[in-house]
Amino acid sequence: MGLRPAGLADLGFLTEMLYQSIFVPPGEPPPARTILDEPRIAHCLHEWGRIGDFALVAECGERLAGAAWLRFMPSDHPGFGYVAEDVPEIGIALEPWARGQVVGTRLLAGLGAHARSAGIRALSLSVDPRNPAPRLYQRLGWTKVGAVDGSWTMLKHL
Template sequence: MTAFGLRAAVGSDSRFLTDMVVEAANWNPSASRQRVSVLADPEYTRYIAGWQRPSDAGVVAEDTEGMPVGACWFRLFPTNAPGHGFVAVGVPELILGVSPIWRAQGAGRALLREVVSMARTAGHARLTLSVERGNHAVDLYRSEGFVTVATPGSRETMVKNLR
């Protein structure tokens, strides 16, 4: 496994989080979307717009030279502007993105586990996410205790109980 470290995401990470939203949207190389297309879509920009709001929290993985290679974060959404994985007000939705060359090296799992810990420490009872069917990340989520609670369209909404 290649070495990486984790640190808390901060306000100045917004550009990198934007990169990771694009990576998450483009998990399937055969259905890749141009960056400008992803960032023009409010379905994706809602995960990064105004980062870092008071209820936002996350973590960034960095290589041994301090270059960011992945990120996982959560935020809360209102009922009138829900994220893909919205289940209820007060249940944060997480987003996870890892640079392609860092996938399958443990960074995603480490990021996910740290964000789950952060959400638990912040007092949240559940954490939710949305993943497109066919994305291999669903195996990671299941192995970390996330359970599918809905299957809208081509996506799975998954929830992990934190208590």
């Protein structure tokens, strides 16, 4: 499994990973893909390629396995995991077949390395506490700093 920076041609895959990142409680059907058009969701990748936007894609040969991205959000139009204008929010998801094989850990390390080299002081995210993912985030040094509509806001100092 290799990691590479995403290009503009990867936007379709990033959008699919944004969809995959939406938590589906056990026993519930996945949301319709039109959820991607809802403004607060679409906002995560809208006009992707702005200054500061950065994403990594994980691939196994030619098969795309997952992605993680970071984006600065303005205070008057924040994302779900907003903390501050100088703290980018991240998103991450893998295709179902690629989960549980340390790829997410590697993507998070790669995002962190990029952010450190760009002089970024911290990263934030939003996660549903019913998702197993907070265990991973906590292992990697993320801490819960708030809650919005039942979702945890988590922060990682770099």
